[in-house]
Amino acid sequence: MGRPKKIKDDPYYHTYEDRVAMSWCFRNKMRCFLKPFQEGEYKVVVEYVQNGIIKEKESPNSYLKNNASRVMAGIYRHLYNKNVKNI
Numbered sequence: 001m002g003r004p005k006k007i008k009d010d011p012y013y014h015t016y017e018d019r020v021a022m023s024w025c026f027r028n029k030m031r032c033f034l035k036p037f038q039e040g041e042y043k044v045v046v047e048y049v050q051n052g053i054i055k056e057k058e059s060p061n062s063y064l065k066n067n068a069s070r071v072m073a074g075i076y077r078h079l080y081n082k083n084v085k086n087i
Contacts, residue, residue: 017077021073025076038062046075
């Protein structure tokens with residue numbers, strides 16, 4: 001049996017653009033969070049409000065916890081760029 005292998009942590013440090021995108025999404029009632037999928041894997045869920053109704057979309061892929069932060073930052077940047085350019 002032995003000891004489980006430690007997953008190498010590859011930390012992701014949010015950039016200034018990431019923080020701007022996250023704060024814009026929070027102000028506009030959009031957020032991401034992790035949902036457990038399998039042992040050690042998570043799915044990213046995007047929650048937003050549309051016409052007063054809370055809606056959720058789940059990612060088709062599952063991610064390790066270490067990579068989920070990078071994926072969530074990419075989602076926030078995508079939502080920010082998509083919606084700010086349309087205003």
